[in-house]
Amino acid sequence: MNIYVLVKRTFDTEEKIVLDGGIIQEDGAEFIINPYDEYAIEEAIQIRDAQGGEVTVVTIGGEDVEKQLRTALAMGADKAVLINAEEDVEDLDQFSIAYILAEYLKDKKADLILGGNVAIDGGSGQVGPRVAELLGINYVTTITSLEIDGNIAKIVRDVEGDSEVIEATLPLLVTAQQGLNEPRYPSLPGIMKAKKKPLEELELDDLDIDEDDVEAKTETVEIFLPAQKEAGRVLQGELQDQVKELVQLLHSEAKVI
Amino acid sequence: MTKKVLVLGEVREGTLRNVSFEAIAAAKTIADGGEVIGVLIGDAVESLSAELIQYGADRIVTVEHPHLKQYTSDGFSQAFVAVTEAENPDAIVFGHTALGKDLSPKIASKLQSGLISDVTTIEGNGDDALFVRPIYSGKAFEKVKVKDDGIVFITVRPNNITPLEKDETRSGEVSSLSVDITNLRTVIKEVVRKAADGVDLSEAKVVVSGGRGVKSAEGFEPLQELAKLLGGAVGASRGACDADYCDYSLQIGQTGKVVTPDLYIACGISGAIQHLAGMSNSKIIVAINKDPEANIFKIADYGIVGDLFEVVPLLIEEFKNVVVQS
Ligand SMILES: Cc1cc2nc3c(=O)[nH]c(=O)nc-3n(C[C@H](O)[C@H](O)[C@H](O)COP(=O)(O)OP(=O)(O)OC[C@H]3O[C@@H](n4cnc5c(N)ncnc54)[C@H](O)[C@@H]3O)c2cc1C
Ligand SMILES: Cc1cc2nc3c(=O)[nH]c(=O)nc-3n(C[C@H](O)[C@H](O)[C@H](O)COP(=O)(O)OP(=O)(O)OC[C@H]3O[C@@H](n4cnc5c(N)ncnc54)[C@H](O)[C@@H]3O)c2cc1C
Numbered sequence: 001m002n003i004y005v006l007v008k009r010t011f012d013t014e015e016k017i018v019l020d021g022g023i024i025q026e027d028g029a030e031f032i033i034n035p036y037d038e039y040a041i042e043e044a045i046q047i048r049d050a051q052g053g054e055v056t057v058v059t060i061g062g063e064d065v066e067k068q069l070r071t072a073l074a075m076g077a078d079k080a081v082l083i084n085a086e087e088d089v090e091d092l093d094q095f096s097i098a099y100i101l102a103e104y105l106k107d108k109k110a111d112l113i114l115g116g117n118v119a120i121d122g123g124s125g126q127v128g129p130r131v132a133e134l135l136g137i138n139y140v141t142t143i144t145s146l147e148i149d150g151n152i153a154k155i156v157r158d159v160e161g162d163s164e165v166i167e168a169t170l171p172l173l174v175t176a177q178q179g180l181n182e183p184r185y186p187s188l189p190g191i192m193k194a195k196k197k198p199l200e201e202l203e204l205d206d207l208d209i210d211e212d213d214v215e216a217k218t219e220t221v222e223i224f225l226p227a228q229k230e231a232g233r234v235l236q237g238e239l240q241d242q243v244k245e246l247v248q249l250l251h252s253e254a255k256v257i
Numbered sequence: 258m259t260k261k262v263l264v265l266g267e268v269r270e271g272t273l274r275n276v277s278f279e280a281i282a283a284a285k286t287i288a289d290g291g292e293v294i295g296v297l298i299g300d301a302v303e304s305l306s307a308e309l310i311q312y313g314a315d316r317i318v319t320v321e322h323p324h325l326k327q328y329t330s331d332g333f334s335q336a337f338v339a340v341t342e343a344e345n346p347d348a349i350v351f352g353h354t355a356l357g358k359d360l361s362p363k364i365a366s367k368l369q370s371g372l373i374s375d376v377t378t379i380e381g382n383g384d385d386a387l388f389v390r391p392i393y394s395g396k397a398f399e400k401v402k403v404k405d406d407g408i409v410f411i412t413v414r415p416n417n418i419t420p421l422e423k424d425e426t427r428s429g430e431v432s433s434l435s436v437d438i439t440n441l442r443t444v445i446k447e448v449v450r451k452a453a454d455g456v457d458l459s460e461a462k463v464v465v466s467g468g469r470g471v472k473s474a475e476g477f478e479p480l481q482e483l484a485k486l487l488g489g490a491v492g493a494s495r496g497a498c499d500a501d502y503c504d505y506s507l508q509i510g511q512t513g514k515v516v517t518p519d520l521y522i523a524c525g526i527s528g529a530i531q532h533l534a535g536m537s538n539s540k541i542i543v544a545i546n547k548d549p550e551a552n553i554f555k556i557a558d559y560g561i562v563g564d565l566f567e568v569v570p571l572l573i574e575e576f577k578n579v580v581v582q583s
Contacts, residue, residue: 013511013512013530013534014531017396017397035512036512094362094372094374095365095366095369098366120393120511121393123374123392123393124374124375126361126362126374127362128362129330129363130363130366132363133362133363133366133367134366138331139330139363142355142359144505159355160354160355160458160459160506161451161457161506161507162448162450162451163451164447164448165445165447165448165449166443166445167443167444178505178513215404216371216404217403217404217405217407218372218373218401218402218403218404220399221400221401223398223400224398224399224400225396225397225398226396226397229537229542231555231556232559232560233558233559233560234549234559234560234561235559239561239563239567239568239571240571242563242568243572246543246561246572246575247576247579249559250520250541250543250559251579254541254558254559256463256520256540256541257520257576257579
C-alpha cells in the first residue's frame with residue numbers, strides 16, 4: 001500500500017494570537033502538527049503495519065517545518081517531503097496549496113492519501129477535497145473509522161453527529177475527524193531512527209510549477225482580533241435567588257429567552 | 258456592477274435548513290441588485306421552491322434525479338456544475354455545513370476558482386464586498402476579497418447572517434434542469450442517526466454544554482432536559498468527551514465544533530483556551546462552576562458559583578415558569 005499523508009504545521013492550540021503591524025506574530029510561538037493531521041498519520045501507520053507498504057508525509061511550508069516532519073517520522077512514517085514554496089511566491093491560498101500538492105502527487109500512484117479535515121489555523125477545510133478533485137480521485141471527509149479490504153475502503157463518516165457507513169474504492173483521499181484513533185507519541189527509538197529517515201526537500205521548480213500557476217485566487221486584506229469579551233457579573237445571594245435573577249436577566253436584559 | 262448569484266438550498270429530512278435562508282441574505286448583498294437564483298438538488302425537492310423564494314430568491318432551478326436522494330460529492334457536484342454551466346453565475350453561496358464543506362471545495366476546484374469558507378460577516382456590497390471569516394478557530398479574524406474579477410464563491414457559517422423577513426407574497430419562476438447523474442464512486446450503506454432530537458449543534462440558538470464537572474454520562478441528563486426545554490442542543494468540552502461522558506461529535510472548541518448561539522450555558526467547564534476558541538463568540542455566555550476562580554468566568558456575561566447538580570435543576574424549574582408565562 002502506497003500511502004501519502006498531507007501534514008500542516010500550525011500554532012500550538014495553547015497560543016494566544018498577537019498582532020504586530022497587522023501581522024500575526026510568530027516569534028517565540030510553539031508549533032505543532034495540525035491535530036487532525038496527527039490522526040491521519042496514526043491511521044496511515046496502522047494501515048501500513050497491517051498491510052505492508054510505505055507512508056510518506058508531505059508538507060508545504062518553510063524550513064521550520066522540518067521539526068514537525070521529523071516528529072511524523074518518529075511516530076513511524078517512512079519518508080518525508082518538504083515542498084518549500086516560500087522562496088518563490090508570497091501569498092498562497094487554498095487553491096495554490098492544493099495545486100502544488102496535486103502536482104507533487106500526480107505521478108506517485110498513491111493508493112491512499114490522508115489529511116486532516118481542517119487546519120486549526122486557516123480553518124477552511126478545502127485542501128483535501130481540492131487535491132482529490134485535481135487528481136481525479138474520490139474522497140471522503142471527516143472520517144471516524146477506516147478499514148481497508150483489498151481494493152475497498154469501509155468508512156464511517158461523521159456528518160454533524162450522525163454517522164454514514166460508506167464504501168468506496170481505492171485510490172481514495174480521506175480526511176480525519178476526531179475519534180478516528182489515538183495518535184501515538186514518538187518513542188525514544190523512534191526519535192533516533194527518524195534522524196536517519198529520508199527527508200526530501202523540493203522547490204516549485206523541481207515540480208515544474210510556474211509562479212503564475214499557483215497565483216492565489218483570494219487575498220487577505222486585513223487581520224484583526226475579536227473584541228475582548230469582558231468579564232460580566234457573578235451573581236450573589238441564595239442559590240435559589242441567583243437562579244431567579246439569572247432567568248430574569250436573560251429574559252429582560254439580554255433578551256435571549 | 259450587479260451580480261448573478263447562485264445559492265444552494267440545503268435540504269435536511271425534507272425541509273430547508275435555516276442556513277439556506279441566511280445564504281440568500283448573503284447572496285443579496287453580493288448581488289447588489291442583481292439576480293439571486295436558488296438551486297435545489299435532490300430526488301424530490303421542487304415543492305421547497307416557494308419557501309426559498311419567500312426568503313428572497315428571485316427564481317429557482319431544480320435538479321432532480323433518483324441518484325440525488327442522498328448526498329454524495331459526485332452526484333451533487335455533477336448537478337451543481339451543470340447549473341453553473343447553464344447560468345454562468347458571478348457568485349455562489351453555500352452554507353458552511355457538513356454538506357457545504359464537503360462539496361464546495363470540489364466545485365471550486367472544478368471551476369478553478371477561489372473559495373472563501375466559513376464567512377461570518379460581509380462588509381460592503383457587490384464588487385467591493387469583503388468577507389470576514391475566523392482564523393485560528395476564532396482567536397482572530399481575516400477580511401478576504403476575491404482577486405481579479407474571479408467567481409465570488411463563499412460558504413456562510415450558520416447563525417451569523419440574518420435572513421431576510423419571510424414574504425409570502427413573493428413569487429418567481431421555477432425551472433428544472435435535467436442532468437444525467439452517473440458514476441457515483443461512493444456508496445452510502447447506512448446512516449446511523451446519533452444527533453439528539455434534530456436540533457443541530459452548529460445551528461442551535463441555545464447550547465447547554467457540559468464539562469468534566471458533569472462527572473458521568475448520566476450527569477448529562479439534566480443538561481439535556483434544559484436544552485430541550487429551551488429548544489437548544491447539548492454540547493461538551495473535550496474533557497467530557499475524553500472521559501466518555503458523551504460522543505466526540507458534541508465537542509466544542511478548537512478541535513471540535515465552533516458555535517455562536519444566542520445563549521451558551523457552560524456547566525462544569527473550566528474554560529481552557531481551546532474550549533473558548535469554539536464558543537467565545539456566542540452572544541450571551543452563562544457559566545455555572547463551583548470554582549469561583551475558573552477561567553470561564555472571565556468571559557461569561559453571567560456567572561453562578563455553585564454545584565451544577567443543584568443549579569441546573571433549579572434553572573429548569575425557573576425556565577418552566579417563564580416559558581409557561583410567555
Ligand atoms: C492571513 C494568512 C496568511 C497566509 N499567508 C500564507 C503565505 O504567505 N504562504 C503560505 O504558504 N501560506 C499562507 N497562509 C496559509 C494558507 O493560506 C492556508 O493556510 C493554506 O491554503 C491551507 O488552507 P487551510 O489552512 O484553510 O487548510 P485546510 O484546507 O483547512 O487544511 C485541511 C488539510 O489539508 C492539508 N493541508 C493544508 N495545508 C497544507 C500544507 N501547507 N501542506 C500540506 N498539507 C496541507 C492538511 O492535511 C490539513 O489538515 C496564510 C494563511 C493566513 C490565514
Ligand atoms: C491539541 C489540543 C486540542 C484541544 N481541543 C479542545 C477542544 O476543541 N475543546 C475543548 O473543550 N478542549 C480542548 N482541549 C482540552 C483543553 O485544554 C481542556 O483540557 C479541556 O477543555 C478541559 O475540559 P473541562 O473544562 O471539561 O475540564 P476541567 O478543566 O477539568 O474543568 C472541570 C470544571 O468543572 C468544575 N466542576 C467540577 N465539579 C463541578 C460541579 N459539581 N459543579 C460545577 N462545577 C464543577 C471545576 O471547578 C472545573 O472548573 C484541547 C487540548 C489540546 C492539547
